[in-house]
Each structure stands twice: as C-alpha cells, then as structure tokens.
Amino acid sequence: MARIGIIGSEGRMGQAIAQLLAASDEHECVGGVDKGKSPADLADASDALVDFSAPAALKDNLHAAIGAGIPMLIGTTGLEASHQAAIDSAAGAIPVLQTGNTSLGVTLLAALVRQAAGKLGPDWDIEVLEMHHRMKVDAPSGTALLLGQAAAQARGIDLAAHSESGRDGHTGKREEGAIGFAALRGGTVAGEHSVIFAGEQERITLSHSAENRMIFARGAVKGAAWLIGKPAGRYTMEDVLGLD
Template identity: 75%
Template sequence: MARIGIVGSEGRMGHALAAAIRDGGHEVAGGVDRGHGDVAELAAKSDALVDFSAPAALQATLDAAIAAGIPVLVGTTGLEPENHEAIDRAAAGIAVLQTGNTSLGVTMLAHLVREAASRLGDDWDIEVVEMHHRMKVDAPSGTALLLGEAAAEGRGIELAAHSERGRDGITGSRADGAIGFASLRGGTVAGEHTVYFAGPEERLALTHLAENRAIFARGAVKGLGWLIGKPAGRYTMPQVLGL
C-alpha cells in the first residue's frame, strides 16, 4: 500500500483520483489545491505525488517531490516548453511520469496510431478530432496532441513543423504531410478522440470514447504503482503497458 498525495485535490479529477487510490488498495496521504495546503508538507508524508492541477503549479510540485525524494505523475495538460524543461530537470533526480492522458485505452490508441502512420503512405492524410466538455480551457486537448505526436513519430517528422490548426476562411488546399487538429467543446463530454487516416477512396478511423473521468484516475493509479521504486528518469504511459 502506497501513500499518495494529490495536487489539485478539489477538482473533479482530484475527487476521482481519491476514489481510485482507495479502490486500488492505497492510501490518500492528503491534498492541496489553489493555495490551500502546502505541497512540500504533503510530499514529506507521501510515497508519491500525482498532479492534475495547472501548469503554473507544476514547478512547486516538482520542487517538493525532489526535496522529498519521491516520484511524481504529471497529468496536467496545456504544458508549455518551459514546463517540459522543468520536468526534464526534475527527472535527473527523481522518477517522473508525464502524460497528456492516463487512460489505458488512449495509451493503446496512441500505439495503434503510431503503427498506422508508419505503414500507410504519405498520400494518407491525418486528422485528429477531439471533443470535450464546455468547461475545458485548453485546445487542442493534451490527448489530441499526444495522438498527433504519435502520428508524427510514425511518419518520422516533427509535429510542430507539420501541424495545421484553426482553419477558417480561405485557407487554400491542405498541405502535403500535414497533421490536422479540430477541437469541439460542449456539454459534459468527458473526452472523445478520433484519428482519421484519409487515403485515396478509403478512410480509417481510430476512436477512443471516455465515458467517465474514473478511467483516467484508474490509469493514473496503475501508473503510480508502476512508477514507485523506479530510478530517476522521465517515463511514459506506454512503458507502463510494456509497449
């Protein structure tokens, strides 16, 4: 049984994580959220931290985990390059698992997308379409970007140089080799993602539908169980599944 501290404990994911931690036979060491609670004190009494809060809170989480010498799972989305640089620095001293989506199904979907992209020719266009609840603040979703990265890896290209987003007006024809993104927002959708491979006169669609946030919490707990005891380094969800 591990004692797991939750950063972002009062949000919807925070509550789902608390339930999943207990269901998984572990103990909730405590939580902090939006200035309430001290993350350093939380880390000192935890075997691991899980952070689903906001990019602005990430550095404090990493600093606390480093000081306590414990691993941390980062599920926060909307990360900027400087956040990833901070994770790289932290991973020199502790085990860090960072992912745009902790769902085991999405992890497998990314694997399938990478495989499809590597085997289908460049004449197959790739589009990533996602839909989330009306309260989500970042777009494309972290999962959509994760899937786009998987497609880019399969093609052997850099996503940043081949990404098309926010089409509007007279945009001209689609760029060869582009990976397109479309984001939909509305209602209470927990998360829907489809990667389309559109070839000459045929299409392949790979889809994941999230019915409840509990799937992300369960995946995070599985990831934490795998992460505890690992040496310092930066880890990913595919490693948790042995992919």
C-alpha cells in the same frame, strides 16, 4: 500499500482519484493540496504524487517531489516548452511520468496510431478530432496532442512544424504531410478522440470514447504506483503497459 498524494485534489480529476483511492485495498490517499498551498508536506508523507493542477504550479510541484525523493505523475495539460524543460530536468533526479491522458485505452490507441502512421505514407492525410465538456479551457486537448505526437514521431517529423488547427475562411489547400486538429466543446463529454487516416478512396478511423472520468483516475493511480521504486528518468504510460 502505496501512499499517494494528490496535487489539485479539488479539481474533477483530483476528486475522481480520491474517490478511487478511498475504495482501494492496495493504495492509500494521504491527502491533497490545491492552489496557494505548498505541496512540500504532502510530498514528505507520500510514496508518489499525482499532479492534476495547473501549468503555473508545475515547477513548485516538481521541486517538492525532488525534495522528498519521490516520483510524480503529471496529468496537467496545457504545458509549454518551458514546462517540458523543467520535467526533463527533474527526471535527472526522480522518476517522472508526464502524459496528456492516463487512460489505458488511450495509451493503446496512441500505440496503434504510431503503428499506422509508420506504415502508411505521407499521401495518407492525418486528422485528429476531439470533443470535451464545455468547461475545458485548453485546445487541442492534451490527448489530441499526444495522438498527434505519436503520428509525428512515426513519420520522423516535428509536430509543431507540421500541425494545422483552427481552420477558418479561405485557408488554401491542405499541406501534404500535415497533421490536422479539430476541437469540439459542449455538454458534459468526458472525452472523445478519433484519428482519421484519409487516403485515396479509403479511410481508416481509430477512436476512443471515455464514458466516465474514473478511467483516467484508474490509469493515474496505476501509473503512480508503477513509478515507485523506478530509477530516475522520464517515463510514459506506454512504459506502464509494457508497450514497445
């Protein structure tokens, strides 16, 4: 039975993961920590950590996982380049999986987006549309960025240099090869994502709807358990599903 510790246990995702683990016959929740509390003791009691806290806490959380020699799944969004560098460094010592979305359906969607972007030329415009609940604080969502990154990788371009978001006023024409982002906020929407490929006289839309936060909890637990026993390195949810 895998012992899983939750960092950010009082948040929406933390509560969902704790609820799932409480009903599980395969895995056990050994506890959780939140803002202002050290994760070191939790790490020592766990076989793996899941982190859905805040970007500011990431480096301390990684340090705790490294100190205990256990893997960590990171679902915290709003990460910047310095956070990614810290994850890269930690991956030299422990298995780390960082993702903008732990849903198994979104993981497959990203693979489909990568395939479509690789097969369709730059004359097909790519737009990523997402909607979340009114309480979400970052935009575009981590999932939207994950999908945009999948498209950018397939086309061999840098997402940051080719992304367009927050269009307002007289913006001029759309740049060829750009990947656009639009974010909607309202109500209690768990997560809606669509990737639109718009060509001449035709359009393809790949989409995913999250009906309940438990889909993310199931994916997070599956990913964390999968990491146990893996060699040090940086992993993705596509690795968990065995996707190329």
